[in-house]
Amino acid sequence: DAKTTQPPSMDCAEGRAANLPCNHSTISGNEYVYWYRQIHSQGPQYIIHGLKNNETNEMASLIITEDRKSSTLILPHATLRDTAVYYCIVRPWGGFKTIFGAGTRLFVKA
């Protein structure tokens, strides 16, 4: 069973920020939060990860709550090419087993 919970789908207007939530209430102290996205028929693409601090890179920002039980991936200016399934996963440092759930299907609309 996935250790994260995400809404099955979301819509976002092109040019607006897309905020994708993830619940990971059972996260352990040594587990990182990772985000990937998968465009149809392609392998998942790494986006960003974090432990407890907020992170930002050229693709997105990751906001992790202080209790680490939830996080939000922010795509600041969504484009049509951001339409994809977004996976939030928790991955222990030093561990191999990573469980991917069903993710959130994000539809960016013109």
Next chain:
Amino acid sequence: SQTIHQWPATLVQPVGSPLSLECTVEGTSNPNLYWYRQAAGRGLQLLFYSVGIGQISSEVPQNLSASRPQDRQFILSSKKLLLSDSGFYLCAWSTGPGNTIYFGEGSWLTVV
């Protein structure tokens, strides 16, 4: 920079036939290697991982096997395919356990 390639991209195989999917990683040494499977509309399931040549760990008992004959080569095999083996197979790598996993392009397998 590191790259990962897997092939073939698509294949249609009859039930009972063998399978061989191959994956290679370039630009890194001694990577951790992984095989995942994704059924239609579902999440990814970890099948095998490897920390070195000849070292394979299986996560799910099934009709498939994996081998790592060289440092940057990972092969997924089956002697006799089942209908339930159909799916999207993904090879992936990381620099170590717990580190970021990078995925290949995937291979679509349809067993008929």
